[in-house]
Amino acid sequence: QQPVQSPQAVILREGEDAVINCSSSKALYSVHWYRQKHGEAPVFLMILLKGGEQKGHDKISASFNEKKQQSSLYLTASQLSYSGTYFCGTTPVGGSSASKIIFGSGTRLSIRP
Amino acid sequence: DSGVTQTPKHLITATGQRVTLRCSPRSGDLSVYWYQQSLDQGLQFLIQYYNGEERAKGNILERFSAQQFPDLHSELNLSSLELGDSALYFCASSNPTSGRRVGTDTQYFGPGTRLTVL
Numbered sequence: 001q002q003p004v005q006s007p008q009a010v011i012l013r014e015g016e017d018a019v020i021n022c023s024s025s026k027a028l029y030s031v032h033w034y035r036q037k038h039g040e041a042p043v044f045l046m047i048l049l050k051g052g053e054q055k056g057h058d059k060i061s062a063s064f065n066e067k068k069q070q071s072s073l074y075l076t077a078s079q080l081s082y083s084g085t086y087f088c089g090t091t092p093v094g095g096s097s098a099s100k101i102i103f104g105s106g107t108r109l110s111i112r113p
Numbered sequence: 114d115s116g117v118t119q120t121p122k123h124l125i126t127a128t129g130q131r132v133t134l135r136c137s138p139r140s141g142d143l144s145v146y147w148y149q150q151s152l153d154q155g156l157q158f159l160i161q162y163y164n165g166e167e168r169a170k171g172n173i174l175e176r177f178s179a180q181q182f183p184d185l186h187s188e189l190n191l192s193s194l195e196l197g198d199s200a201l202y203f204c205a206s207s208n209p210t211s212g213r214r215v216g217t218d219t220q221y222f223g224p225g226t227r228l229t230v231l
Contacts, residue, residue, distance in 0.1 A: 002155075032220075041115065041203055041222035042156070087156060100169050101146075101220075103156040 003090045005104035012078050013112050020107045022088030023070040023073075031064050031071040031100060032089040042087060043058055045073070050093065075109070083111045116140065117206050117223035123228045131192040134226045138185055138206030141189055142171045144168070145187040146207070146220060151200035163209070184192055201225045 003024045012018055015025040024033060029050045048064035059076045075082055081087060085108045089101040116139035124226050127133055148158040158171035162181035173179075176194075183189040191198060205220040 016227075034222075041224050043115075044221065045217050047219060060220045100161075100171055101158055103158070 002090055003088055003104040005088055005101075005107050007107060008105070009108040009110070011110045011112065014080060015077050016072065018075045018100060018109060020073040020086050020088075021070060022072070022090070022104055023068075024090050024092075024105045026090075027093040028066060028069050028071075028090050028101055031062075032060055032091075033071075033073050033105045034087045034103075035073075035084045036087065036106075037084040045086075049111065068090075074096075078109075078111050080111050080113065085109070115221040115223065117203055117204060117221050119202075119226050120152035121226060122224065123227050123229075125231065126194060127231055128194055130194050130198060130230075131190065132194065132228065134189040134191070134202050134204075134228075136187045136189070136206075136223055137203030138187070138204075139208075139221055142206035142208045142221070143185065144207045144209055144218070145181055145185070147173075147187070147189050148203045148205065148222075149200045150203060150225075151197075156203075159189070178224040191228070194228050199228055199230045201227050 003022050006021045031048045033045040036042040062073045066073045085106040087103050089103040089105045091101050115189045118137045120135045143164045156194050159173040160179050161169040165175045176192050179189045203222050203225045204223045207218040207220045209218050
């Protein structure tokens with residue numbers, strides 16, 4: 001089942017912060033975050049594994065709450081280069097579907113100068 | 114540049130035809146994934162191969178098939194094409210980390226093949 005991302009779209013001014021959420025109805029083994037700019041391929045940001053991780057690099061970080069089956073992506077002091085569509089992808093715990101990654105419908109982030 | 118190459122970049126064909134999309138993974142990557150991205154469906158996982166063997170299947174139609182060759186490149190075959198098959202087709206590769214479940218590694222996406230069915 002497809003994870004639900006919120007918000008669907010957000011517009012920020014440069015320097016503002018954003019939070020993108022990803023929720024699943026199934027127990028999750030991993031959550032993947034990707035950014036895709038228009039007309040380009042998705043680019044990997046980070047993977048969080050079961051165990052309640054928090055990761056980050058530069059001003060982009062993410063948390064994974066396995067009990068709530070949700071992950072959040074945090075973008076702080078946003079830059080123009082952060083614009084794009086952010087996708088979360090999830091893999092469920094156990095079963096034959098262990099390797100299948102299911103992507104959310106995406107969150108479109110627009111940064112204005 | 115992710116190191117994953119896909120050919121062709123663009124493909125225009127007619128309904129009922131058959132096409133083959135090609136993907137070369139990053140050097141050393143054993144896993145190849147195929148995805149379809151259309152405007153109304155988002156990013157859909159199709160199929161995954163690991164070292165020549167099919168590992169996982171997603172929402173891949175029976176008209177579609179794929180394989181991974183001994184040199185690890187992969188081909189996605191689409192037959193009896195319909196208008197609704199028009200989409201961006203991405204391949205991604207990964208090198209599973211020892212002890213990690215396949216599918217939970219960083220996937221590096223190729224630039225995609227844009228298929229237009231007229």
